[in-house]
């Protein structure tokens with residue numbers, strides 16, 4: 001029997017902790033005993049920060065962007081007092097009122113109406129992807145299936161030519177994969193990841209030049225190049241940051257919900273059988289997959305003033321880290337929170353965040369997930385795991401890098 005965990009065992013800074021899957025036991029302990037908890041500094045991983053693990057507290061923090069700002073970093077890494085050129089310029093690291101103005105520039109492409117209009121095209125891409133593997137009877141679910149749809153959709157929306165999609169996939173993996181030797185390059189660590197970020201920014205600088213030379217296009221980068229805030233165009237750096245944010249957010253999240261969702265269905269055959277018998281459950285199944293996988297593991301805020309939260313004194317300048325997978329298993333909110341239930345209603349999970357920075361692409365992600373699972377379940381209903389699941393070494397992106405699967409080969413449609 002293993003000894004019970006205590007607060008002195010809590011270690012959420014070290015990315016290696018997440019390689020075996022999410023540390024739900026640690027989060028459960030924190031929710032029960034110290035829902036607002038000062039995590040000690042763990043060099044070289046992260047300085048000290050406050051852990052926020054309860055559903056209601058994440059809502060309270062996210063809905064108060066004046067007290068808890070994004071403009072001094074949105075991850076546990078780095079010291080908020082050390083300036084970074086992205087602070088206040090990369091949309092996800094800006095605060096009101098500038099944040100609202102930046103968001104308005106891209107919002108139109110992500111409204112429910114705009115997203116609904118994409119469905120036929122998203123379905124055509126999903127069919128092509130499933131067709132490509134259905135006859136093989138085996139494959140790597142991540143690279144053969146899950147990664148392809150979000151990559152294609154976001155690249156098309158941004159006007160990235162097809163010849164560059166694989167490069168976008170590699171560079172965005174390296175950007176988020178700082179702690180993972182496969183993604184960042186063996187022995188390169190943070191440097192490999194920083195180089196990839198730089199390369200992506202350069203790529204979007206070149207794309208920006210092209211859009212300036214050929215104005216009037218309808219893709220997102222063209223729209224952003226032509227946009228202005230109070231009569232001022234975005235500068236080159238803001239455009240590069242927008243490119244970076246959209247390619248990473250569009251590409252590194254839904255992929256992991258798709259893979260984690262298929263894994264959950266394979267691990268809960270009774271839930272898959274239920275879904276196959278009753279396809280009308282797909283919308284609730286998609287929400288449950290997003291709650292269950294919570295592929296963005298944390299986002300951070302920095303307090304602008306001294307403030308008390310559940311009796312804990314948080315000082316101005318200190319960092320708070322919100323753990324979404326923990327909020328999404330909060331037993332005070334979700335009955336049988338540790339049960340995967342494709343018919344779960346209500347299911348007001350926080351996987352997309354809440355408040356000021358609520359995920360811009362939530363509707364798009366939901367569409368991509370519903371369509372790929374519709375196509376997959378119809379064509380390949382008996383997929384099974386064929387080897388170990390290879391997880392990303394990260395406590396920021398809940399990634400699965402490889403997932404070998406087998407299934408009965410299906411004829412082409």
Ligand code: HEM
Nearest residue numbers: 091092249250253254257296299352353357359360361365
């Ligand atoms: C299952 C898939 C996804 C999950 C779990 C997810 C999660 C999140 C979360 C938690 C935030 C909140 C950040 C905060 O409060 O600090 C966020 C913001 C954002 N997401 Fe997503 N996301 C997903 C898919 C997408 C997609 C497909 C896009 C498409 C471009 C996207 C674009 C963005 C952007 C641009 C922001 C920043 C919004 C802002 O600063 O106002 N996301 N996402």
